[in-house]
Amino acid sequence: MVAKFFIVVNLHAASGHAKNCLQRTTKYLKQHQQSFEIFSTPDQGAKNLIKNIVNRPLKENQILLIIGGDGTLNQAVNGVQTSNYPTTPLAYLPAGSGNDFARAINLRAHHENQILNHLCHHPTIRTINIGQINTPTQTNYFVNNFGIGFDANIIQLTLNSSWKKRFNKLHLSKLIYVSQAFKAFTQPKFSVQITINDKTFDFNNIFLCVLANQPYFGGGVPLIPPANLAQNSLDLAVAKADHWKDLWKLIAQVFITKNHLQNPAVHYYSVQKAQIKILNSQFTQIDGELLNSEQLSLTITCATQQFWF
Numbered sequence: 001m002v003a004k005f006f007i008v009v010n011l012h013a014a015s016g017h018a019k020n021c022l023q024r025t026t027k028y029l030k031q032h033q034q035s036f037e038i039f040s041t042p043d044q045g046a047k048n049l050i051k052n053i054v055n056r057p058l059k060e061n062q063i064l065l066i067i068g069g070d071g072t073l074n075q076a077v078n079g080v081q082t083s084n085y086p087t088t089p090l091a092y093l094p095a096g097s098g099n100d101f102a103r104a105i106n107l108r109a110h111h112e113n114q115i116l117n118h119l120c121h122h123p124t125i126r127t128i129n130i131g132q133i134n135t136p137t138q139t140n141y142f143v144n145n146f147g148i149g150f151d152a153n154i155i156q157l158t159l160n161s162s163w164k165k166r167f168n169k170l171h172l173s174k175l176i177y178v179s180q181a182f183k184a185f186t187q188p189k190f191s192v193q194i195t196i197n198d199k200t201f202d203f204n205n206i207f208l209c210v211l212a213n214q215p216y217f218g219g220g221v222p223l224i225p226p227a228n229l230a231q232n233s234l235d236l237a238v239a240k241a242d243h244w245k246d247l248w249k250l251i252a253q254v255f256i257t258k259n260h261l262q263n264p265a266v267h268y269y270s271v272q273k274a275q276i277k278i279l280n281s282q283f284t285q286i287d288g289e290l291l292n293s294e295q296l297s298l299t300i301t302c303a304t305q306q307f308w309f
């Protein structure tokens with residue numbers, strides 16, 4: 001029996017639609033005489049709030065429930081992992097615009113009653129693989145992906161775009177990214193040096209380097225189909241495209257034939273550890289949020305996060 005839910009909600013997720021998810025959640029919990037307390041994420045993000053809640057610490061029959069999108073979940077995982085109790089499990093209700101982690105783990109948005117029913121009556125803990133990025137000065141964790149170049153450029157371009165709200169209203173979040181893809185492609189190409197199992201590879205003139213923990217990006221785009229949250233590994237892809245027509249071909253392969261990882265312009269590896277040196281400063285993204293880091297030398301490994309289901 002769950003004694004209490006500690007709910008952390010990002011009311012700004014999905015351009016404010018997360019409020020509806022919170023309403024349905026509290027309605028269910030009241031109907032089922034469950035005790036709960038609500039915390040809204042501050043504008044600087046949920047990481048420290050989560051860390052403080054976890055450090056209380058929580059009792060075994062108290063559940064920390066996150067309501068928000070992939071960005072909020074990322075901050076929650078980073079809060080747990082850097083707390084005094086990093087094995088604390090998280091429960092999650094997807095309420096963002098993209099919900100890529102939820103898609104990968106078969107948690108359906110707008111199905112709060114079903115998820116809560118399971119959490120209240122048969123809560124089980126599952127260990128999920130996550131990515132860990134170490135630099136000389138900081139450690140960050142990701143649940144979905146970490147990208148250098150193209151995908152981070154798209155996020156940077158959509159950040160202040162008025163189209164984001166319009167597309168979100170129409171539930172067309174995927175199109176936001178496609179609409180900015182060609183602009184992002186005009187950004188200067190870059191070089192990386194990657195070391196995997198003591199072998200070093202040089203990649204020059206690339207437009208994207210991504211490490212993925214699950215297949216989806218930007219609201220369901222199947223960027224890395226073989227990536228699997230259940231495996232203790234991450235999928236690394238490096239992509240080159242010299243001309244617009246190469247990019248068109250890759251995009252068509254991503255959306256239609258889904259065989260883009262076999263394209264000779266893409267190098268693909270399954271890794272447990274990789275060291276990456278970014279040779280020209282680039283935008284980087286972590287779970288769909290720009291990563292505020294000037295670091296050009298990174299070590300990426302696997303870690304684990306416990307989840308309530």
Ligand SMILES: Nc1ncnc2c1ncn2[C@@H]1O[C@H](COP(=O)(O)OP(=O)(O)OP(=O)(O)O)[C@@H](O)[C@H]1O
Pocket residue numbers: 010011012013014015040041042043044045046068069070071072073095096097098099100287288289
């Ligand atoms: N109180 C707040 N005020 C303003 N922004 C906030 C606040 N709390 C959180 N945020 C920001 O809201 C942003 C969006 O969150 P989130 O990623 O969860 O939703 P989303 O972008 O709609 O979903 P998805 O990432 O699944 O597409 C994050 O950058 C987060 O830092």
